[in-house]
Amino acid sequence: MTEPGHIDQQDDRLAISGDWILPHYATLKRRVEGLAKIREPSSLGIDLSQIADLDTAGATLLMELVGSEQLAAIDDWAPALPAPRRALLRTLGEAMVGHSPPALRPARPVRDFLAETGQRVDGLWQQQRQLLGFIGLTLATLAATLWHPRRWRPTAVVAQVHQTGLNALPIVALLTFLVGAVVAFLGATVLRDFGATIYTVNLVAFAFLREFGVLLAAILLAGRTASAFTAQLGAMKANEELDAIRTLGLDPMELLVLPRVLALMLTLPILTFVGMLSGILGGALVCLVALDISAVQFVAILERDIAVQHFLVGIGKAPLFAFVVAVIGCLEGFKVSGSAQSVGEHTTSSVVQSIFMVILLDALAALFCMEMGW
Amino acid sequence: MSEMPPPLIRVRDLENRFGRHVVHQGLDLDLYPGEVLGVVGGSGTGKSVLLRSIVGLHRPSAGRIEVFGEDLQRLSPRDRSRVERRFGVLFQRGALFTSLTLQENVALPLIEHIGLSRTDAEGLARVKLALAGLPAKAAIQYPAELSGGMIKRAALARALALDPEVLFLDEPTAGLDPIGAAAFDQLLLTLRDALGLSVFLVTHDLDTLYTACDRVAVLAQGRVLVAGRLESVAATEDAWIHDYFHGPRGRAAEGAARTAKES
Numbered sequence: 001m002t003e004p005g006h007i008d009q010q011d012d013r014l015a016i017s018g019d020w021i022l023p024h025y026a027t028l029k030r031r032v033e034g035l036a037k038i039r040e041p042s043s044l045g046i047d048l049s050q051i052a053d054l055d056t057a058g059a060t061l062l063m064e065l066v067g068s069e070q071l072a073a074i075d076d077w078a079p080a081l082p083a084p085r086r087a088l089l090r091t092l093g094e095a096m097v098g099h100s101p102p103a104l105r106p107a108r109p110v111r112d113f114l115a116e117t118g119q120r121v122d123g124l125w126q127q128q129r130q131l132l133g134f135i136g137l138t139l140a141t142l143a144a145t146l147w148h149p150r151r152w153r154p155t156a157v158v159a160q161v162h163q164t165g166l167n168a169l170p171i172v173a174l175l176t177f178l179v180g181a182v183v184a185f186l187g188a189t190v191l192r193d194f195g196a197t198i199y200t201v202n203l204v205a206f207a208f209l210r211e212f213g214v215l216l217a218a219i220l221l222a223g224r225t226a227s228a229f230t231a232q233l234g235a236m237k238a239n240e241e242l243d244a245i246r247t248l249g250l251d252p253m254e255l256l257v258l259p260r261v262l263a264l265m266l267t268l269p270i271l272t273f274v275g276m277l278s279g280i281l282g283g284a285l286v287c288l289v290a291l292d293i294s295a296v297q298f299v300a301i302l303e304r305d306i307a308v309q310h311f312l313v314g315i316g317k318a319p320l321f322a323f324v325v326a327v328i329g330c331l332e333g334f335k336v337s338g339s340a341q342s343v344g345e346h347t348t349s350s351v352v353q354s355i356f357m358v359i360l361l362d363a364l365a366a367l368f369c370m371e372m373g374w
Numbered sequence: 375m376s377e378m379p380p381p382l383i384r385v386r387d388l389e390n391r392f393g394r395h396v397v398h399q400g401l402d403l404d405l406y407p408g409e410v411l412g413v414v415g416g417s418g419t420g421k422s423v424l425l426r427s428i429v430g431l432h433r434p435s436a437g438r439i440e441v442f443g444e445d446l447q448r449l450s451p452r453d454r455s456r457v458e459r460r461f462g463v464l465f466q467r468g469a470l471f472t473s474l475t476l477q478e479n480v481a482l483p484l485i486e487h488i489g490l491s492r493t494d495a496e497g498l499a500r501v502k503l504a505l506a507g508l509p510a511k512a513a514i515q516y517p518a519e520l521s522g523g524m525i526k527r528a529a530l531a532r533a534l535a536l537d538p539e540v541l542f543l544d545e546p547t548a549g550l551d552p553i554g555a556a557a558f559d560q561l562l563l564t565l566r567d568a569l570g571l572s573v574f575l576v577t578h579d580l581d582t583l584y585t586a587c588d589r590v591a592v593l594a595q596g597r598v599l600v601a602g603r604l605e606s607v608a609a610t611e612d613a614w615i616h617d618y619f620h621g622p623r624g625r626a627a628e629g630a631a632r633t634a635k636e637s
Binding site: 021022023025026029055056057084085087088095096098337340341342 | 564
């Protein structure tokens with residue numbers, strides 16, 4: 001390890017020696033700052049000839065001592081230095097002449113807080129406006145392509161169905177199966193006090209046909225697929241692929257958004273159906289094991305008590321939820337700007353928004369169906 | 375040069391294959407201290423793969439690569455980090471961290487490796503950015519706000535952050551305007567002379583080859599076809615080399631370099 005460089009002061013002369021390199025930066029900086037307090041930057045009486053090793057970090061410190069203009073003119077006052085070293089100091093000085101560190105804005109806590117709050121509220125409003133606009137654009141594109149079978153993209157749709165539907169089947173089935181079992185346990189525990197454990201069957205069937213099947217599948221889709229859409233489209237945007245599509249005279253809405261939206265609207269009803277079956281299966285298993293309700297009895301009660309309208313209410317919500325999830329995922333992808341951080345922010349936002357919208361719509365639908373007596 | 379010092383980087387019998395596609399086979403290359411080595415070759419001859427193999431981002435299929443006398447692939451992560459600190463890499467597309475400002479980009483290695491305070495590191499980072507030819511206000515901008523040429527310059531500033539001994543540049547002047555490219559060549563030479571840098575330069579820019587490079591290595595058929603001083607390489611009997619150096623662009627660059635030397 002080498003020794004950090006020295007500044008020796010004799011009268012008004014400064015003799016600079018030793019190694020002026022990056023590993024000693026902190027030490028050297030302290031020495032330079034100590035001197036800079038009592039001395040204006042100038043080249044008068046500075047002797048650089050004893051410097052052993054010098055790199056750009058050391059040269060930067062010398063510049064603080066000498067000033068950038070003086071450093072740029074080093075050929076005039078230190079012609080004895082070796083040429084490469086003079087070239088380095090001169091280049092550095094020339095680069096820094098007229099450079100002042102960018103001024104930072106002073107902190108104003110109250111104003112900043114108010115401004116931030118306002119920005120967030122306005123952002124929320126703008127987000128909803130954009131979403132409505134994007135939904136309109138999607139529907140308009142759909143309507144425009146509907147009458148032109150040549151512009152349909154069955155391959156893209158099928159590929160998306162494969163990715164978002166088929167590959168999601170196991171996790172949807174497992175999750176709803178477990179929740180079905182949990183709901184049955186809950187029902188059994190509460191209904192036992194009334195001697196009505198047999199109604200566990202109705203509870204599970206009602207819950208999964210009307211609400212849980214579609215809700216769980218939609219939430220899984222929001223977490224699994226909305227995020228994927230945002231990340232895919234966001235990376236394409238950052239890579240200027242979306243611009244390339246536009247300049248080729250093609251429409252990203254038609255090429256990228258429509259297949260995804262349509263695929264999800266096909267996928268979610270199927271996933272919902274699987275979720276319903278699997279949830280009821282979970283409930284039936286608990287009934288069999290914990291309540292001694294045989295499978296035959298279970299099915300008989302289902303047939304007797306549960307009307308088909310409950311199934312229709314549940315599955316009818318699936319395309320709507322799918323549309324919302326897909327549109328939010330794609331829109332957030334389009335909003336990504338170049339940075340990696342922005343991809344992360346928008347992916348988070350798309351998952352949060354789509355889960356929120358699914359639950360909100362489900363609550364509204366529940367109210368509506370109750371009033372209609374469905 | 376009658377007596378060569380031992381090379382900083384020694385590549386022997388390098389072999390790289392992706393599946394059945396052979397990129398390198400029996401490739402030998404040396405980089406000596408204080409020289410600027412230009413690596414040229416047609417598209418797809420594995421220039422970037424060679425660079426990635428040397429800096430340790432790609433594990434070669436076979437062969438030896440010694441950097442500062444040590445084989446990167448065999449070092450412990452700690453030793454490897456110590457060696458990697460001694461070289462700076464400029465990637466083809468800049469590869470700046472998009473969520474950091476330019477001065478934070480350059481300050482990052484200074485804070486992490488040298489342990490400078492944030493203020494010191496950012497001050498030093500601004501100097502490096504200025505040295506690379508960026509205006510003062512660019513220091514607090516994010517990469518997404520900058521043009522391609524400015525990103526190249528900022529990436530150079532980051533490659534220079536730790537004052538490395540070896541600089542790896544992957545097509546540094548591609549995307550720069552001719553004035554910026556000439557200034558870049560000059561900066562490279564200044565730094566090389568002042569700091570004793572060695573430079574491994576992958577380029578297609580004939581002007582850079584003529585003004586900045588001490589030696590040129592031509593990659594073809596999976597190996598280094600010929601390496602040496604520019605004049606001797608240009609005189610080699612090979613169809614591709616002949617077209618490369620004696621095509622219209624090659625002649626123009628040679629003429630420009632000759633006029634520059636005479637004046």
